[in-house]
Amino acid sequence: MSEPNEPDQPERDEGKADKGQTRRVRKLGDRISEARHLRGLVRDPDLQAVEMERSGRRTLVGLWFFLALGLVFTTAGVQRFLAGKTTMADPLWWAAWTVEPMFAGLLIVLLNFEAVILSHGIEPDHDWWSRLKHVLLASTMAMNVIPQVMPLVSSSWGEFNPGSAAVHAIIPVIVYGIAEVIPVIQARQRAVILAAYEAADATAPPPAEPAPPAPPKPPEPVAGTAPPKPSESAAGTATREQRTAEIPKAISKGPKLPPPMAQAVQSAFARAQQEGREFTAGDVNAVIKVAPDLAEQIVASYTQPTNGHALA
Template identity: 40%
Template sequence: MRPDTKAARPPRQVRKLSRRLDVARQLHDLEQDAALDIVDIERLRMSVTRSMWFFLAVGSVFTTTGVHDFLAGDLTPADPVWWGCWGVEPCLVGILITVLRWEAAMIARGIDIDSRAVDWLKRFLLGSTLVMNVVPALWPREGGISAGMLAAHIMVPVLVFFLAEVMPIVQARCTQARRAITLTAPDTAAPAPATTVPTPAPASPAEVPATPASVAAPPVSPLAPVERLADPRTQTVPAAAVELDGLGIPVAMQAQIRQLVADSATAVTAVDIQRATRLPLPIAARVVDRLTPVTANGYAH
């Protein structure tokens, strides 16, 4: 074989499969990171919020026409009031959405809204929109009553109101779910430098004081066994001592948790269990409650 001959490349199928395996390993590593749950929750929140905003805008357009028909009456576009009637319903909907966004921020922080003024304000906004949409349908200026238009003028304002009510709840619950995920900070602490203890120089025979024979230490036989007491802190808890029944955890995952407790030299936390098993944080906290009496002093209670 000549020296300038290139090494044989692996087959194309091998190279293609190797690239797929590399991608699979990278995806597996990313899926073990708890930050991926935050990304998924935020993506879901944005998607749901955009859809709800779109349908809320469509419903507001319909209610705006009903309110304008009620307020404008027999006015013509030559009258400035006719143009001003178009801004009444957007004003009502804007106030409603602003109040509900404030409620969402308070709910996400665990603060209850117990003010009657807030409840009455929302009811007044809903009632105003509902009345101004229903009256033109019940007493039309031309023709008779249309059952379809009457049902639409009742259903759409109520739907817009409840859609505006649900939107801040979605925002608040997504925020709570995102904040419930605990991220572990990377260990960036540098190891402490090892300190060397200087060894004293051996003393000369003249400086060593003579030890009386009466206080001399008894000779220790090299064959005598040295007894050491076992430190209870270094004793490992057997994996079978961990009781996890009743938590709804699969048997294989229970064995994985028991092995984690047996191999860990320190107390196992909820974050450790979540990273090892991908369990939700509340269930991992319940597992830690089961482990607390076992890992507190090294003995099962």
Template identity: 30%
Template sequence: MPPALPEAEAVEQVRRQVDRLCWTGILLGLAFTMTNVQQFAANGAAAWSLPWLAAWLLDPMVSLVLLAILRAEQVTARYGIRTGGWVRAAKWFTLAATYVMNTWEAYADRSADLVVLHSVPPLVVFVAAEAVTDLRDKLSAAVRTAITNAAVTCPVTSPEADTERTPDPAGDRTRDTKRRTSFDEYLNRAREAWSPDATVTPAWIREVTGCSRGLSSRLASALSAEVTQP
């Protein structure tokens, strides 16, 4: 295996770990704020009364909109597409609304300890929301760079086809099989299997096309160049 390919797969593993950890932190932060937002919305209503039950809907309503916007930004940022002003305004509004509802009582009580306690989770969500898209984009770019470097420094010897060698029944020598799958055929298979959520790596190429390890680096480089074009 060319030396850059293990690096690409290692970066891809890190990218997935970072993505999962950031999203886990965001979800935990939003879950932490839910109780405070419910108390803010219930405004002292009796437990299990209709106002008390309805108050539980406020935080999920805001959080689901925020999560939808963050997920959409991950995909658009990957293709270099800028979202409109309304999208960014909606993200900032939902973040600000979560912060205000979570800390309102703490500020009203003039309790510095409670202000800090209830400020940390929404601020972590805010910072992570801004960072997760950029981190994912940069790590995906690092994967593509490693793939490109591998294709340049270690090109395959047969760029047009992936061949196999099988025993020759007429003798002890081996011969090339007649069945040959072209580079374009493998690339078409990869195009059909690709989706915006997929990260193009040699390992992914081998999984969806069945090509050899040597050819997978060139296929990954070619497909990456196609899907990252603006």
């Protein structure tokens, strides 16, 4: 009986693993990967600000368009009320066209400023702020409605049109409402953007402290000139590191010691120099254990002149 073919087993396992990888599964996997990448971008405050600006711009464009249409209708009604039976030859006929745009312009200017202060959490709590807006609305509504109800006053019931009277009463209210909503949208839009940036700043890590500036390098001596001599005050304030640097690091004459022992002897000699006392064999024996005669030789190598110059 022949044994099963072992190399074919991984191929069968691989076929089983790929059996469930359908087109729908791959598509859902791609969507999940895309969602994972978008999750971090959606929380970005800059992206939130861009999306809010785009959405707010579309909304404001639509509101301004319909506000302009409403102003055209109310302006015609106000002009008819003020001009009366005058003709185009009368300046009053032309001046009547400017009254309603003036009222609407004043209302829009007030509401735009109100949007700015509302975005900073401040409300216009002055009495005349609301009174002026109500006067502008009432004036526009009255000048649009009065010509429509005049047939009722003169008992000319056949000339009265209820639909026209209702439209002339409703459209000024709609125009006023749109003018009120536009600043509110601008204020809320600004508040959302500021809140997103404040939340991002609250979770951001603190800024790293700047590194201290590097000490200035001493000027290099010019070739051919002698280095300046240190003053007495500078010589009197020499630091321990400067005095230690003057100690010879290697002895040209004397017993040869291993590097650790030589380093220990140099440190003992440096302490004796800093304390202003004589370097003795006791200092040598305090750091390394050697014979007395060898300790004397080590002391002599530090204190006796070498090549005509003293080492100490």
